[in-house]
Amino acid sequence: MESTAPLDKTASPDLAATPHAPASPVIRIEPTRGWVAVRLKELWAYRELLYFLVWRDVKVRYKQTVLGAAWALLQPLFTMLVFSVFFGRLAGIPSDGVPYPLFALAALIPWTFFANALGQSSNSLVNSAHLIAKVYFPRLVIPLASVLGGLVDLAVACSLFVPMLLYYGITPGWGILWLPGFVLLAIVTALGVGLWASALNVEYRDVRHVIPFATQLWMFLTPVVYPGSLVPERWRLLYNLNPMSGVVDGFRWALLGAGAPPGLPLLASALASLTLLVTGAFYFRRMEKTFADRV
């Protein structure tokens, strides 16, 4: 089992006895079998690297595209416009008592964050092959960095709400205080799915072809285009096991007061998210030893 003794303990008693030798960490390397501990403490020790990788991705992304920061706005904006025309007006899909554009936007913003995070994280390990082959750091940092990188875009996209809410004359209620919680849930969900996708992609290289298709299907399984109330009562619980449905419903409720307040459906969804995250972390750690040899 791989382990790193924390800095204030020493591995052998002799080390403490020697007057000039400082207490140094001991790293033991041994073959691991089966399930491996996640080691959050080590991840915390590498937080600066995480910061730099996120910083690098954001900086490069914003430097490279002509549109730069505008892209983070344009993606949800144009999707909202198209949805409003075709689903809202022409197809006449109900929108929980709020104007359809707002209804769609409130869902599109967390959804775009999730879809992008899934796409980026599934390729993250393979794209970082050059790093993985040459330097040691907890590999969890890589998909984590690609998910957290999307937060900047999420923040930029959220600014779209301000003119939209003003235009429609809607003021958010106290529910808005829940918004950071829903952002956190979005991160947990994106991370959970991202860990699974990135680890699977190293072993099964065609996963990355499945992702765009799966993401599209997933969007229709989530109340983005339509309200959750459209789903018949007896399927509701199964439907709410979708980790993203809690996020999307939550965003809508927090920003617009639309839909039901947080309750059992949210709990189901949140539990599903957490399960994905924990199982994803363990699966990732278990497969981690094969990354350098396979990527």
Place this chain on the structure above:
Amino acid sequence: MSDIAIRVRGLGKQYRIGGGNRGPYRSLRESISDVFKLPFRRPASTDEETSFWALNNVSFDIRRGEAVGVIGRNGAGKSTLLKILSRITEPTTGRVELHGRVGSLLEVGTGFHPELTGRENIFLNGAILGMRRSEIARKFDEIVAFAEIERFLDTPVRFYSSGMYMRLAFAVAAHLEPEILIVDEVLAVGDSGFQKKCLGKMENIAQHGRTVLFVSHSMQAVRRLTTSCLVLSGGEVVYDGPTAGAIREYERLQRLDTDMAPTYIANPPPRHSHIAQASVVTSGPCGQHEWGHPLTFRFTLHFTESSQHFTFSFQVMDEQERPVIHCYYIHPVTKADYALGPVERGTYQVECHLPHPRLYMGRYTVTTWLTNRRSNQLIEKLSRILAFEVTMHEQPREEYERQPGEAAYVEDWAWSPVQPVEIGV
């Protein structure tokens, strides 16, 4: 006990080599169809054929403050050992104890991004190597001065020349100050002036009481930097002791290894297109070839599919594994280079004839490449086959022995007679 920096016991690393259609990674499609094939699967072939041990039962101790070299020919397991000690790959057996903060330099410029500036890449690369941001900031000026790129700090790195890029990359890496430093031959970069600087910096690090583990092919660098060495061969430690002895052992192994036959037979033959047999036709028996006599290389190629895009080439390598002669196939009629022309599935023979080879005395081997030019895929590469030895018995000075470091190529020369001449004062 307390002064051991690195302790390795029984370390082994086993790799599976892909046989048949299983490459380094699989696809979900294959895995799913494998499940269906399960009832029909024949018993698996023995693992001996599809795996090999890159490292086998390696054990050694390195004391704090020692500078130890790791030498061995290509494929001996040096890189695998470093990868395991750097925690990049996991061992199959054995264990390692590292006492102290470890810094690994397996490559220079890891993580550099071309869009970011020199300044930004210093922080990024430093963080990737394991330095804290405060540490990088503290050493920033030193790093920039070492790399000599003050004027270009704020230009994106993609505008740097390769020399500047390497200097910057090495400068960051050189300021890593771990207690244990593991270095994989990163000194072969830059011009000789910079190389001297790098060597000096490495010496500096070693003298400051840090433990250094240094893999290199340069005996000169190893002699200068290290006091003792490990020699690896075939995944095992064959020598662990003072550097001078290690270098002698390494050279002895080099000479031994090339006592191979001047013929090659693929056994067992792989399932893709390959070289079934090969031989070098020398002027004398047992791979002995007299200098200047015509030399013929004969290859029997087996193709498992028809194509017009196969290309074939080979290089003759000297004892230091430096390529000396490069022969690539040129069609004798069409003069099209590289491509063997359209071939149907089957077995073919092709010969390469050198009428007057200029190889100097010594031992040589051949490395071949069989590729598909259209898909740019390397189908088969055979390294160090067809060992033969060039002798110069017909030349004057027949008792002369080959000295290490001599050139592998003898050109025709003509010297003028010695003539007295006056130079103006």
